[in-house]
Amino acid sequence: MKTKKLVAAMLFIGLCLVSQAQTNQTKSSDPDNLAKEYFSQIMGVAKDATTNTKLYQFVYEWLGTPYRLGGDSKHGIDCSKFSLAVYENVFNTTIGYNSRNQYANVTPIEKEDLKAGDLVFFKIRSKSITHVGVYLGDDRFAHASSSKGVMVSNLSEAYWRRYYYNGGRPKVDHERVMMANIGNDDDNNSNLN
Structure with missing residues (x-):
């Protein structure tokens, strides 16, 4: 039973990480968003x-x-x-x-x-x-x-x-x-x- 819970938890964490990576990739591929992020850092x-x-x-x-x-x-x-x-x-x-x-x-x-x-x-x-x-x-x-x-x-x-x-x-x-x-x-x- 503990093994099933551990596997389920690991799968859940893996899905969360994949979902986060896809969200970051979508944001990073938007040139306007990248420019805003860059200028935000440079200009404060x-x-x-x-x-x-x-x-x-x-x-x-x-x-x-x-x-x-x-x-x-x-x-x-x-x-x-x-x-x-x-x-x-x-x-x-x-x-x-x-x-x-x-x-x-x-x-x-x-x-x-x-x-x-x-x-x-x-x-x-x-x-x-x-x-x-x-x-x-x-x-x-x-x-x-x-x-x-x-x-x-x-x-x-x-x-x-x-x-x-x-x-x-x-x-x-x-x-x-x-x-x-x-x-x-x-x-x-x-x-x-």
């Missing part, structure tokens, strides 16, 4: 928060790019040009060319209401906005840091908490161009690659 954002794979892919490709004031390429980029590059390449939208101009054209968003792709603004040792980043989720944001280049930081860190000003979601007109850029057609055609 919960997997269920990684809804826009294109955003995370773009940020990942720019990680480590050095900071260069006024730069707009992978040889060097500043914070506002980085957020501009994100919006042009991920959201097919042109936003302002500096952090103050970008802030002037957003709908303010409370920190707890931020969603991936929203902009986060900072007043670093200044009365005006001096820095901008792109929110990724779970208090993480991507930005071009003057000391470390393009990186992912946490809004909960003391430094960023101290200088955080506000979040914002761009107001977009019918042509997907922010209002402040209308009439600047020559500037809207810059190549950021």
Whole structure:
């Protein structure tokens, strides 16, 4: 009798293991799921928060790019040009060319209401906005840091908490161009690659 129970228990455990292996194989074979899992680990954002794979892919490709004031390429980029590059390449939208101009054209968003792709603004040792980043989720944001280049930081860190000003979601007109850029057609055609 004990032998039958032992065999039955072993068969049950074997079936559970096979079932689990099949479930894992199904999840692993889904490219979107793999990408979300990968970017979740790299960016420090919960997997269920990684809804826009294109955003995370773009940020990942720019990680480590050095900071260069006024730069707009992978040889060097500043914070506002980085957020501009994100919006042009991920959201097919042109936003302002500096952090103050970008802030002037957003709908303010409370920190707890931020969603991936929203902009986060900072007043670093200044009365005006001096820095901008792109929110990724779970208090993480991507930005071009003057000391470390393009990186992912946490809004909960003391430094960023101290200088955080506000979040914002761009107001977009019918042509997907922010209002402040209308009439600047020559500037809207810059190549950021």
